[in-house]
Amino acid sequence: MVYTDYLFFPFFLAAVLLYFGLPLKVRWIGLLAASMFFFFTWGVELLPFAVGAVVVAWAASCLMKREYLKQDERLLREKAWDAAKKAAFRRKVKQRCRYLLWAAVTLIVGMLVYIKAQHMLAGVPVLTSAVWFFSKVYQHIGRFFMLHMPVLGIFVKDTGVMETFTEFSFFVPLGISYYTMSLVGYLADVYWRKEEAEKNILLLLLYALYFPKILAGPIVKYRDCAPMLREGHPFAYQRMCEGLQRMLWGYVKKMVIADRLNLFVSPVFAAYEDYHGAVLLVAAVGSVFYTFCDFSGCMDIALGASQVFGVELTENFKRPFFSVSVAEYWRRWHMTLGIWFKDYVYMPLAVSPRLIRLSGKLRDRFGKRAGKNCMTVVPLCVVWLLTGLWHSTGWNYIVWGSYWGSLIILSTIFEPEITRLSGLFHIPVHSRGFQAVRMLRLFMLVIVSRILTEPGSLAASAEILKKIVFQFYPWELFDGTLYTLGLDRPGLHLAAISVCMLGIIGWKQEKGIVFRDKIAGLPIVLRWSVLLAGIAAVLVFGIYGTGYDAGSFLYMNY
Amino acid sequence: MEEKVLEVLAQEYPQIDFSASQALVDDGILDSLTITGMIAALSMEFGIVIPYEEIIEENFNSVKALAQMVERLRG
Numbered sequence: 001m002v003y004t005d006y007l008f009f010p011f012f013l014a015a016v017l018l019y020f021g022l023p024l025k026v027r028w029i030g031l032l033a034a035s036m037f038f039f040f041t042w043g044v045e046l047l048p049f050a051v052g053a054v055v056v057a058w059a060a061s062c063l064m065k066r067e068y069l070k071q072d073e074r075l076l077r078e079k080a081w082d083a084a085k086k087a088a089f090r091r092k093v094k095q096r097c098r099y100l101l102w103a104a105v106t107l108i109v110g111m112l113v114y115i116k117a118q119h120m121l122a123g124v125p126v127l128t129s130a131v132w133f134f135s136k137v138y139q140h141i142g143r144f145f146m147l148h149m150p151v152l153g154i155f156v157k158d159t160g161v162m163e164t165f166t167e168f169s170f171f172v173p174l175g176i177s178y179y180t181m182s183l184v185g186y187l188a189d190v191y192w193r194k195e196e197a198e199k200n201i202l203l204l205l206l207y208a209l210y211f212p213k214i215l216a217g218p219i220v221k222y223r224d225c226a227p228m229l230r231e232g233h234p235f236a237y238q239r240m241c242e243g244l245q246r247m248l249w250g251y252v253k254k255m256v257i258a259d260r261l262n263l264f265v266s267p268v269f270a271a272y273e274d275y276h277g278a279v280l281l282v283a284a285v286g287s288v289f290y291t292f293c294d295f296s297g298c299m300d301i302a303l304g305a306s307q308v309f310g311v312e313l314t315e316n317f318k319r320p321f322f323s324v325s326v327a328e329y330w331r332r333w334h335m336t337l338g339i340w341f342k343d344y345v346y347m348p349l350a351v352s353p354r355l356i357r358l359s360g361k362l363r364d365r366f367g368k369r370a371g372k373n374c375m376t377v378v379p380l381c382v383v384w385l386l387t388g389l390w391h392s393t394g395w396n397y398i399v400w401g402s403y404w405g406s407l408i409i410l411s412t413i414f415e416p417e418i419t420r421l422s423g424l425f426h427i428p429v430h431s432r433g434f435q436a437v438r439m440l441r442l443f444m445l446v447i448v449s450r451i452l453t454e455p456g457s458l459a460a461s462a463e464i465l466k467k468i469v470f471q472f473y474p475w476e477l478f479d480g481t482l483y484t485l486g487l488d489r490p491g492l493h494l495a496a497i498s499v500c501m502l503g504i505i506g507w508k509q510e511k512g513i514v515f516r517d518k519i520a521g522l523p524i525v526l527r528w529s530v531l532l533a534g535i536a537a538v539l540v541f542g543i544y545g546t547g548y549d550a551g552s553f554l555y556m557n558y
Numbered sequence: 559m560e561e562k563v564l565e566v567l568a569q570e571y572p573q574i575d576f577s578a579s580q581a582l583v584d585d586g587i588l589d590s591l592t593i594t595g596m597i598a599a600l601s602m603e604f605g606i607v608i609p610y611e612e613i614i615e616e617n618f619n620s621v622k623a624l625a626q627m628v629e630r631l632r633g
Binding site: 083087192193194342346347348350351353356359360371372375376379412 | 593594601
């Protein structure tokens with residue numbers, strides 16, 4: 001089940017009724033039940049892997065907490081110890097906790113690595129056999145229900161329990177990239193004593209599998225999410241309206257804009273050899289907006305759905321195409337992924353004693369600047385390699401990660417020279433015109449990054465870039481070619497107009513306008529007209545097409 | 559200690575006025591890159607290791623908080 005399935009709406013309604021029907025203190029159990037059901041629809045035999053990861057994280061965090069508690073008690077007791085002895089004792093405890101952390105992280109991340117690398121490990125079907133085993137167990141349970149308790153039998157049938165898992169097939173537990181990062185972040189925060197270990201394993205399970213964020217994030221820190229999950233929220237009409245409005249906006253972006261654009265983009269990239277540069281460039285621009293609308297639309301649905309329950313998830317987008325630099329773009333696009341890598345990879349690496357020592361040596365040998373740059377370049381290289389691999393193990397994503405990493409590293413290292421040159425040539429860097437030029441430049445860099453990943457192979461990406469540069473025939477933009485590639489004239493015009501409207505809305509939001517407040521302030525007739533227009537847009541213009549999987553979200557595949 | 563810390567930071571980042579605010583991180587005056595540079599400079603100058611647990615907003619929001627952290631880590 002995904003957010004655009006017909007079944008999602010009755011499921012969501014049932015989840016809301018269940019949540020608000022339960023007493024306040026146990027409403028989180030309603031959320032857990034709904035999240036487990038949501039996971040079941042993807043293959044109940046995959047649940048043990050998610051549960052296993054949570055059990056490992058919970059056990060490791062509880063053991064670390066016990067170590068720290070014993071440490072604090074001992075330090076209070078041993079008043080005769082001097083500072084050196086206390087420091088040595090703390091180091092030993094820290095070391096034990098570090099072993100626990102690394103053991104747990106290795107198990108949890110190891111599973112993710114195995115999943116991502118399955119196509120290379122097809123001859124070693126360890127986990128695949130386990131999936132097959134669990135599948136058979138659940139099928140026997142399902143048959144029992146269908147024979148002896150028919151009502152429950154319908155339930156198990158519809159949740160996919162009776163689906164046969166073929167041995168040695170590839171499998172991907174729902175949301176594994178996302179719950180893996182969530183659990184690793186939680187473990188790291190417990191290790192660094194920034195977070196208290198969670199005593200209640202079911203609450204940790206809810207945090208990992210919470211259905212609004214399991215599909216494609218956002219990747220929320222435990223301390224930002226758990227208190228809201230744990231505490232039951234009373235029904236609030238205004239909050240529910242805002243949540244539903246946000247979901248509606250997400251459906252417009254996903255079903256009216258993203259899925260429509262992809263009807264054009266996918267066929268062009270699938271048969272790129274048949275097209276010239278102008279068409280490929282339009283497809284690449286379409287792909288950029290498709291990715292944005294698909295992913296941010298998914299986030300709007302997720303955050304809106306969660307808001308209905310009173311759980312405010314972290315924002316993942318902040319109008320990224322209004323960025324003027326690469327660094328700013330990545331502070332506005334997939335923000336929670338960037339924050340995760342900053343807090344759990346970049347900063348720990350950058351301030352590690354080893355890197356500081358290396359930085360000191362480089363500073364002594366080559367000067368202050370070399371030392372400073374080392375502390376930036378090394379962690380950024382690691383972050384961007386991992387970011388690429390997180391998306392996919394293919395070479396195209398490794399190149400994609402290197403591409404963005406290089407741009408950020410170069411712009412950071414040469415920032416003093418760029419500032420000097422701007423002054424030398426009297427470039428009005430703060431003027432609106434120059435900002436617009438920078439935004440356009442940034443957008444072109446984003447187009448190139450989409451070309452690196454959309455076609456699926458580096459050879460295809462190189463060919464497409466070559467055609468855009470050397471076979472750009474602008475007359476193809478006006479001779480009707482664009483209307484023969486998957487979207488007819490009205491369809492393509494609707495897509496273009498929708499993207500322009502999105503741009504205008506984003507520009508107004510940049511100026512501080514909050515559209516939800518504006519709509520809430522309208523007279524009731526106008527307000528409902530806007531909302532009904534949104535619903536009508538999804539029903540009339542939404543893509544429910546055959547031959548295209550309009551139900552899937554792009555970032556679910558990572 | 560506070561004056562020494564300010565001197566080290568001013569030498570490393572002359573473009574930043576560290577005394578201008580008591581909320582250097584919260585006000586956006588310091589970003590991740592600057593903080594990592596400050597950590598390196600303080601580590602090398604005072605011969606301390608700043609554990610990652612100490613890298614929190616409260617310790618970096620003002621020169622005074624930084625000086626207290628350095629004193630604590632020097633023992």
